[in-house]
Amino acid sequence: MQQVANTQTMTDIFNDLRRIFQALNEQSKQAEKMTGLTGPQLWAIQTIARETSIQVSALAGKMFLHPATVVGILNRLEGRGLIVRNRTKRDRRVVEIELTEAGKAFVVSSPEVPQGKLASGLLSLSATEMDEVHRSLQCLVSILDAQDIKPAPIKAVLPKNNQRS
Amino acid sequence: MQQVANTQTMTDIFNDLRRIFQALNEQSKQAEKMTGLTGPQLWAIQTIARETSIQVSALAGKMFLHPATVVGILNRLEGRGLIVRNRTKRDRRVVEIELTEAGKAFVVSSPEVPQGKLASGLLSLSATEMDEVHRSLQCLVSILDAQDIKPAPIKAVLPKNNQRS
DNA sequence: TAATATTTATTTGTATACAAATTATTTGTG
DNA sequence: CACAAATAATTTGTATACAAATAAATATTA
Known part of the structure; x- marks a missing residue:
């Protein structure tokens, strides 16, 4: 009984999370209509704005995102002239990101973004x-x-992907 | 003071939600390693399994997803031979989705997917x-x-995307 | 110093996810 | 019946998101 009840609540919780996720995604679209930038893009320039200058991996860390994901977002922001990238002389592997004047103006004009x-x-x-x-x-x-639990791999039999006609 | 405290908690809540989504995303990858199917793909075949037969829009509804998203997931499942699509005679616009034998076997072999x-x-x-x-x-x-609030559009000045070099 | 390992960012490939446009079909209206 | 409107699925285009591979530079070790 207890087990069943818990399992049901757990299913509800999973569905709640999905709904929340969808809804936040929608908000990102709405933000885009209002400001011209998507949620993640806004989040990025606001994070950069708080640092004056920051490197890619650090930005990825602050955003809890994979560096590869951040590179894509930065490409789009750079394409719009809101940020610039500069390889540092000290260590030519690292890229410092800064807001352009347009970028700073943008952050100010949509303060904290509703x-x-x-x-x-x-x-x-x-x-x-x-x-x-x-x-x-x-x-x-x-x-x-929490620490990884690593349940035993189930690995059901699964045909290879045949492509669609 | 109260306002500041609330704003801080709100920021925390946003960050919590982001962490949760990242983590769930990771779980999807882990599920993929174990079963060969991604989280959404598993979710889809399990949803189909509960219905014996279901049309695309209904499936999208049950999964809280856009039909276009579901089409992509179905293409991959069909490519693996886990589902089949059939246009109904009654109304040739609608497509009924069913599990193949392989699909049914798969659902059974990873019951409820941990x-x-x-x-x-x-x-x-x-x-x-x-x-x-x-x-x-x-x-x-x-x-x-809740009902849409539709805040006034802010629409900051934003240069067009120039593409990256 | 030379070879190896590590680090930083980027590229490549795959999978969501959605909006808007499109196709095929059905329904409704004149 | 014919033409318009609506509906169901798909296609197209864009933006996350990540893993794995790669490139370039730096650090370490033999």
Whole structure:
């Protein structure tokens, strides 16, 4: 009984997370319509803005993203003239990223970027409710940060991909 | 003061959500290593398995995904011979999706798919803790489901994309 | 010093994910 | 019946996101 109840709640939790994920994705699209930049792009220039200068791997770290992902985002921001890349003389492997004047102006003109529905919804909660949400998410984060469990590989029989006609 | 505290908690919440999404994404990769299918692909065949037969738009609905996204996932599953598509005679616009024998065997051979770290972590929580998590996520979902707020467009000045060299 | 290993960023390839446009079909209206 | 509107799936184009391979530079070790 207990087991069944827990399993059901767990399924609900998975679905909740999916819904939240979809919704945040939508917000990114909405942000794009309003500002011309996607959520991750805005997040990136705001993170850069707080540092005056930062290297790619450090930026990836602050954004919890893979460097390869950040490179793509930087390409688009550079294409729009909002950032510049400079290889340092000290160590020619590292690339320092800086905002251009246009980039700085952009950050100022969309201050903190209204994160949309979620932000305003959260701010309307009482401090108690907000803390409960925070605590619950922290709980999930700590579960996910926990040591790898490495369940035994199941590896069902699976035909190779034949391509579609 | 209150405002500052709330804003800080809100930032924390955003970061928590990002961490959770990254971690779930990783789990999808891990699931792929174990079963040969990605998280969304597993999710899809399991959803199909519960219905014996389902059309594309209905599947998209159940998965909270855009039909275009589901088409891509179905192409890959079809390429592996796990599903088949059939246009119905009744209405030749609709496509019915079914599992092949291989697909059914696959679903059975990885029953419910161990969702990994998050699942086992959640199951180790007390019922009370788990309910708190559930309630909090529901709170976020209902915020995000709420009527569109449509904040005034900010539309900062933004140069066109010049392409990268 | 020469060979090896490591580090930093980028490229390549694959898989989501969505909007907008398209195709084929069906339904509704004049 | 014919033409318009609506519907279902797909295609096209763009943007994440990551792993694995690569390139270039630096550090380490023999």
